[in-house]
Amino acid sequence: MFKKPLADVKTSAPLRSSDRRKLRTRILQTYPVLQPEDGDALVPDGLQSQKFSTHLDDPGVVYLSPAGDPLWFTLGKGSEELIPTVYTLWKRPDLLPFLSTPAPVVPKLIGGADLMIPGVIQHSPSLVPEQLVSITQYHRDALGPPLAVGRMAVSSDTLRSADETDVKGKAVYVLHTWKDALWDMGPSKKADPPAPRPVQAASEGEEQLQPSGSADSEQDGKTGEAASPSAPDIASDVVPAAAGDGTAAPDENGPPSATLTPEDVSDCLRSALLQAIGMSLDGVPPSTFPISASTFWSSYVLPARPAQALTASGLIDASAVDVKHSTFKNVKSFLKASAKEGLLKLKETKGDVVVTAVYPKHPAVAAKRPHRTIGELEAKAKKAESREQQEKEAEEKRKGEIQVAELWLPLGTTVPLFVAAEKDTSDMYTIADIKTILNDYVTARRLINANDPQYINVGSDQPLAIAVSVKGEDTPDFMKRDEVLKRVRAHMQTWHEIRVEGRDVVRKKGEIKPISVVVKIRQGRKACTLVTGYEPFGLQADDLAEELRKMCASSTAVSPVHGKPNSLEVMVQGKQIKSVTDLLMARGVPKKWIQAEDQSNKKK
Numbered sequence: 001m002f003k004k005p006l007a008d009v010k011t012s013a014p015l016r017s018s019d020r021r022k023l024r025t026r027i028l029q030t031y032p033v034l035q036p037e038d039g040d041a042l043v044p045d046g047l048q049s050q051k052f053s054t055h056l057d058d059p060g061v062v063y064l065s066p067a068g069d070p071l072w073f074t075l076g077k078g079s080e081e082l083i084p085t086v087y088t089l090w091k092r093p094d095l096l097p098f099l100s101t102p103a104p105v106v107p108k109l110i111g112g113a114d115l116m117i118p119g120v121i122q123h124s125p126s127l128v129p130e131q132l133v134s135i136t137q138y139h140r141d142a143l144g145p146p147l148a149v150g151r152m153a154v155s156s157d158t159l160r161s162a163d164e165t166d167v168k169g170k171a172v173y174v175l176h177t178w179k180d181a182l183w184d185m186g187p188s189k190k191a192d193p194p195a196p197r198p199v200q201a202a203s204e205g206e207e208q209l210q211p212s213g214s215a216d217s218e219q220d221g222k223t224g225e226a227a228s229p230s231a232p233d234i235a236s237d238v239v240p241a242a243a244g245d246g247t248a249a250p251d252e253n254g255p256p257s258a259t260l261t262p263e264d265v266s267d268c269l270r271s272a273l274l275q276a277i278g279m280s281l282d283g284v285p286p287s288t289f290p291i292s293a294s295t296f297w298s299s300y301v302l303p304a305r306p307a308q309a310l311t312a313s314g315l316i317d318a319s320a321v322d323v324k325h326s327t328f329k330n331v332k333s334f335l336k337a338s339a340k341e342g343l344l345k346l347k348e349t350k351g352d353v354v355v356t357a358v359y360p361k362h363p364a365v366a367a368k369r370p371h372r373t374i375g376e377l378e379a380k381a382k383k384a385e386s387r388e389q390q391e392k393e394a395e396e397k398r399k400g401e402i403q404v405a406e407l408w409l410p411l412g413t414t415v416p417l418f419v420a421a422e423k424d425t426s427d428m429y430t431i432a433d434i435k436t437i438l439n440d441y442v443t444a445r446r447l448i449n450a451n452d453p454q455y456i457n458v459g460s461d462q463p464l465a466i467a468v469s470v471k472g473e474d475t476p477d478f479m480k481r482d483e484v485l486k487r488v489r490a491h492m493q494t495w496h497e498i499r500v501e502g503r504d505v506v507r508k509k510g511e512i513k514p515i516s517v518v519v520k521i522r523q524g525r526k527a528c529t530l531v532t533g534y535e536p537f538g539l540q541a542d543d544l545a546e547e548l549r550k551m552c553a554s555s556t557a558v559s560p561v562h563g564k565p566n567s568l569e570v571m572v573q574g575k576q577i578k579s580v581t582d583l584l585m586a587r588g589v590p591k592k593w594i595q596a597e598d599q600s601n602k603k604k
Contacts, residue, residue, distance in 0.1 A: 002180040003112030004055035012050035020047050069186035086178045089134050089146035097124030100138040104388035109148050110179050115172040120159055121381050127156035142196035148177040265326040272304040274368040282360040290354040297331050303375030402537055402588040403499040408492035417467040449478050456484050500538055514595040517580045527600045529576040532569050537589050541568040548572045552579050
């Protein structure tokens with residue numbers, strides 16, 4: 001929303017005391033997590049208001065601190081919804097429910113992109129579409145500061161089901177981010193984000209954080225905002241924090257964190273073992289066993305630890321759970337106790353133990369309710385980072401690639417159709433543009449056949465009938481949609497456009513054809529590879545010949561194409577289709593614009 005500078009900024013004016021009090025009351029009513037004393041910090045004396053328009057001409061009002069930092073804003077004509085800025089959220093991170101996303105996604109958000117569903121790692125529960133939320137960078141052991149404010153595009157149910165159903169699309173419509181044009185209005189724009197904060201215990205009645213894709217459906221219908229004003233809400237304020245001794249690190253600015261007792265650690269490990277037996281090890285072939293204790297522990301038990309554990313002290317991050325801080329003290333004792341319970345079978349060899357079998361049918365395993373695991377959470381984060389990296393690499397590749405576009409200009413019998421559709425007849429259109437224009441035209445004029453939606457009543461609309469008519473043939477009363485599109489395009493003038501980074505755009509009349517790479521037999525038995533049609537892509541014959549000579553270690557030659565004195569043919573000795581194709585793609589030619597054929601084996 002604010003990725004570009006504001007279009008129309010009025011002079012700021014001090015807010016009257018009565019208006020400031022009304023604004024303060026509205027904010028306290030809108031955000032119940034705030035206490036009356038918070039109002040003076042977030043709606044201070046000396047508050048100023050300033051009207052603006054975005055680069056999209058959306059009107060709004062921003063409320064500035066006495067120093068000039070934007071604290072609140074509204075968007076839309078007549079809107080009274082007060083939206084906190086990132087400046088305000090750094091003061092009260094628990095003001096809004098949150099979603100966390102991997103570090104590679106943050107620059108894209110700052111660049112103006114919305115947050116996509118695959119990029120969500122954790123989120124507050126009970127989110128609903130259109131709800132205001134903050135976006136933080138994901139940290140395994142802490143919660144980063146809010147870096148963006150947006151509006152939910154989907155519900156938390158959709159986010160929780162994303163892993164199972166591979167849901168795509170937008171999760172949050174981003175309104176404002178750190179470092180955007182609204183942020184840059186303030187004198188504090190060079191300030192660095194606060195450090196990530198460790199986890200804190202949830203107060204009674206507060207909601208619990210949900211990793212994206214969690215199967216937990218026991219929600220109480222809350223909005224995701226804090227129910228208790230006395231302590232930050234775990235749902236909108238905390239990502240799991242880890243400490244080496246199984247104790248959550250205390251927040252320097254808040255009350256001590258909840259701790260894991262040895263009994264809590266033992267419960268977490270037992271829950272992880274039950275999940276591993278019931279889900280990861282159920283149905284594995286007998287050849288999987290025996291498994292050494294260390295492998296069993298690192299590959300199955302530790303990844304199955306719950307992402308969050310609810311203890312008597314509060315909600316705890318289980319990623320730091322260590323058997324040394326349990327009642328068992330070591331892995332061997334834990335496994336022996338589990339074997340005594342009948343969950344698995346052990347064999348002792350040379351002072352160590354190996355797991356020879358597990359029992360998924362054990363009543364404790366059957367009764368275990370699946371939980372979201374540390375392994376799943378880390379895999380999701382890794383997957384999201386990998387996807388972002390692939391997108392980044394693809395974007396870099398596209399930057400150096402030659403962009404080829406096929407265009408069509410309204411001409412002759414198609415001009416009346418574009419005039420009737422209120423489109424510029426001097427513009428050139430892609431096939432997608434023509435299809436959209438045609439569909440909109442047919443819908444607006446109600447030309448879809450009532451008996452069969454695949455057909456269009458072309459005979460009842462004169463501009464369309466003229467556009468699809470063929471000389472010497474009677475125009476039918478109705479025609480299939482694909483045929484209408486085909487005829488309209490055939491009656492337009494063909495053009496093409498080529499864009500190469502660092503060069504002027506080339507737009508020429510006529511259809512562009514792929515580069516031809518053909519292997520032929522010449523002089524009896526000798527095979528050679530001939531390359532033609534590369535000129536429209538900005539490639540030079542001599543350059544190609546020299547590069548192919550070095551690449552293929554073969555002789556090359558350049559000669560005029562028979563019957564086309566303005567075109568040159570590059571010849572390289574041998575069957576070199578792959579080498580030529582690789583070179584052309586390295587020079588930016590998309591693979592779809594390279595047509596290769598081996599004619600050397602064809603009978604004469």
